[in-house]
Amino acid sequence: MMFMSGQMEHYLFHRGEYRQAYEYFGAHPNRSSTIFRIWAPAAKSVAVVGDFNNWNAREEDYCQKITNEGIWEVEIKKVKKGAIYKFQIETSWGQKILKADPYAFYSELRPQTASVVNGIPKFRWGDKKWLNNREIGYAKPINIYEVHLSSWKKKEDGTYYNYREIAELLVEYMLEMNYTHIEIMPITEYPFDGSWGYQATGYYSVTSRYGTPEDFMYFVNYFHKNNLGVILDWVPGHFCKDAHGLYRFDGSACYEYEDQNLGENEWGTANFNVSRNEVRSFLVSNLYFWIKEFHIDGVRMDAISNMIYHKDGVSENRASIEFLQYLNQSLHENHPDIMLVAEDSSAWPLVTKYQADGGLGFDFKWNMGWMNDTLKYIEQDPFFRRSHHGKLTFSFMYAFSENFILPLSHDEIVHGKNAILNKMPGYYEDKLAHVKNLYSYQMAHPGKKLNFMGNEFVQGLEWRYYEQLEWQLLKDNKGSKDIQNYVKALNTLYLEEKALWHDGQNAFEWIEHENIDENMLIFLRKDPDTDDFIIAVFNFSGKDQDKYPVGVNLEGEYECILDSNEKRFGGSYQGRKRNYKTIKSAWHNREQYIEVKIAKNSTIFLKHKKGNEED
Template sequence: MEIFYIEDGQLDAYLFHEGTYYKSYEFLGAHKIDDGVRFVVWAPNALEVYLMGDFNSWEENDLPFKKIENSGLWNICISNIKEYDSYKYRIISKDKKELIKSDPYAFHAETRPNTASKYYDIKGFKWTDNKWIKNKSESYHKPVSIYEVNLMSWKRKEDNSPYSYRELADELVSYVKEMNYTHIELMPIMEHPHDGSWGYQITGYFAPTSRFGTPKDFMYFVNKCHNSGIGVILDWVPVHFCKNDYGLIKFDGTNCFESENKRLAENEQWGTLNFDFSKPEVLSFLISNALYWHDYYHIDGLRVDAVAYMLYLDFGGKKLKNKYGGRENLDGIEFIKKLNMEVFKNYPYTMMIAEESTAWPLVTQPIDKGGLGFNFKWNMGWMNDMLKYMELDPYFRKGSQKALTFSITYAFSENYVLPLSHDEVVHGKKSLLNKMPGSYEEKFSNLRLLYLYMYAHPGKKLVFMGGEFGQFIEWNEWQGLDYFLLDYEMHKKMQIFVKELNKLYKRESCLYEEDTSYDGFEWIEHTNHQESIIAFERIDSHGDKLIAVFNFTPIERKSYPIGVTEEGTFKTLINSNHKRYGGKIKRVKSYKSTNEPMHGRKYSIRVDLPSLGGLYLKLRRDDQ
């Protein structure tokens, strides 16, 4: 075995330590070179570093690293490594302790419970998604309907084993396409030790988990999504990392990725360690990682987890202040801005979605206008209000009308995604269907009503897997969804409803084109507390209008007056209580306007409002 060392890594080391090496994954980690494979690792306070693996029978001392001059980076090059060879770093700390670590920049890893990194040549996949990439543009004025998925539990085989990336490329992608969703959002697929963490406690930021196959298998999955017209969003966790001893924790015996200040480093809520955003090397690591998933996997966006923990020093209940006496995490805020600037500089049409649960202003505004630079934010307020409202006995909803209407007062302050996410259907919160009050049939009616209202409300859409057919029990990450429920009429009809609602949403520009402006929304009726009825218009960029009317009580309202601005016949685009979807309405009606003024409008129509249901209506044009 030939051993040699690089002589020209000073510029790479300089940029990495400066915090601006946003392609650091091209240098650190294991990379093929002409004469073998080069390994580079950051261990600034180590006394010694050794490479060991399959290629040297895991001998501890015969492959010593050499430090790159004037840096905290170590390197070694060897000649006889093969793809899929497992390896680790043996680090001797400054207090002479031995640490056995996996590679923070590894592209591939052993499958849990094994913990070694694997050498893998990341290059060479034959992409066929050029048309998708070429046609990408901004998402503000497009339909975005996201299907959120946990790959371990979307569907299981008969022996309870999960599907592979390549099997999911057939099974999951075809299902999402059939259901008319525009995007898949994957809960974190970066390598992690514990299935029960759902991927949110990571050990391998640059490695798609080997639970489902190789990195190129995951590329195959993304490629299949794109060729099926489906975008791919990844959950991404730049806030914290797990404490497994082979991971990032005290990487060289000292706090490299975490703060030296224990109170800043500890994340008690999750039993993890927070990244230290004041360290330039951490910025190089994390921003590189965000770009890496775009560069090598062609992803279409990142949903950035737990942004509030990056914005506030005291978010987890700690009594910490910044140097000015405030609660803001100044380093975290700067990291977020640098992250978004760099990502959008390279990928202007990607989606950077903040999962941010506070009232921090201007999250989705440009940085030069005082914002954080994301282009979308989860609307947690809408989600919390709507779920609390829908769980009420319908006869008592009249006292909570504000829960329906308040979200419009801030709907355009940010560019929102409306989420009904995994967090709402676990830990005793019950499934969406089982949250709904009433009889068996009323539960389905309420859930259809919630979806109908959600799709009309300004903002992009996200629904967690299983919600589309009315999963009855709450989500269990250890087993697949209950697809046997589709043998039952009401669940099958719920699935048909969501499928057709997605199709209608993509077809009707009124429902998505003006999601970020009051130009796209106008109230018709929002003060009818007693009958729990609301109505509004959604308007597209050409002034075309769609009327959405909702009845949140179990009492049918015949000939209910709705003000309209134009004369003509209004056709029903969808009625959530139609028999096709599990309701009682056998046929949809059209409604002709009269000269009777109503709701400040010159004309009106009188519609039959179904119990626990709603309608989308649209003026029939001569060409329709």
């Protein structure tokens, strides 16, 4: 089939298969003019208004309808980069409404709502080495630091750091703390700070709160040059209903469902109608845009359960399921090194399995069940934990059914749920010990890791999006500094020990999981390629154990390589690293055992000392 200029774009767009729609739609400036294109199928007329025509459409500002399916186009002379504009859309009943450009590459700073002529952003990249070596990393360390840019740190006068400025601060901190990836809460343009970016209006427009698109390119480039990955929060399921946005874009249900039972949700936003091909092209192209133009390493897709189920939470939304399968398969075919993560709170099976097998095709899934059960357990006083032991061990029943990320995310420290520290029982010193146990359990448990900013030094208050983190605690509060030091040590352990990177069933082995009365838990993590292993021993009780027996596979000597009760982490133990020799007697179905010393509410990590096996 032969196509004239533009016909291929129209054909693919209306089939839902256009992966670079942003290269055609939106505002594209050249030396002397700008070409504007938009999809508005129910519009009676479309014009472009802005600062170049005093927001009053002239005859030459009206678009021509170039396809029956509703694509409009106009080239306006002397409109250059930096011009401010909106589309003036006349509805079928004659009302004229002003809408921001869905494909705008830049937008005015809120509370202003107009789009800015920018063109596809350009940048001189220096991350070729990173991109050439990038891979998803199922058997690699992935330890994610989740960040909300405006509340991580602010300038002394309370204003935001630019993307370039905060990149350098974040990279320095993350390298010091030994994280591997940053996950940024949504930065697609959004009007209301209190939505945290999850209710967007400009899907192709990086928010102007922190600078220009080119500034954000610098951000990503700087991270890559320091061997750190960048993951974006992305919201493919729903969008906000602000008047200038996508909602009722041409007076009709253009991007959303006409049926409000399908189109409206509990957050007061509108659900994307992904059964409509043009909406599919919009979203697929958007994901390609962030990957191709901004070199993003992965996306965490928000609220997947809201997409795959209807309002009743029972009946499946087949259109959304098929869309996600198509989206993920397309990305994997063209960008096999990009990490696709589902935030799914449902029990939908096969989220991280191949589409051919009925799966959704994601690479990883947030393990919300692990997060909820673990927090419910750790919040109990040790005296009562024996009745909740199953909450700690149940996750292992399904731990290998998907490729999981274990999140301790922003959702758990807002809306009255308490900061991590204040979820813990007991006095202040007890709370600190419980936090270290929680983080140790997360690090040892199969699955990649994610922790929200501020958790690493136990910020005392819930997260507040309008204020920076309580950094002063690191100067004024020894407990916060102790926890930060322990998180740094845990992150270092994770980077150094390959046994903690492999998350399949062949990399895990129970040693003890039924000691309910003493709240003890012991398991082994191993590297299947080398048989190297680490034993994690957890004491979730309020009782010290002086000679606790641990069955081991190999005889010889075992070294305690990390103890959460060490003095440098605010604990009581300040002696040398302890070594334990095996005792030739069966225990835990093993031929020998060691007797370990472990304080109440603490964790120790043990490693076999090679070359010391007995003859």
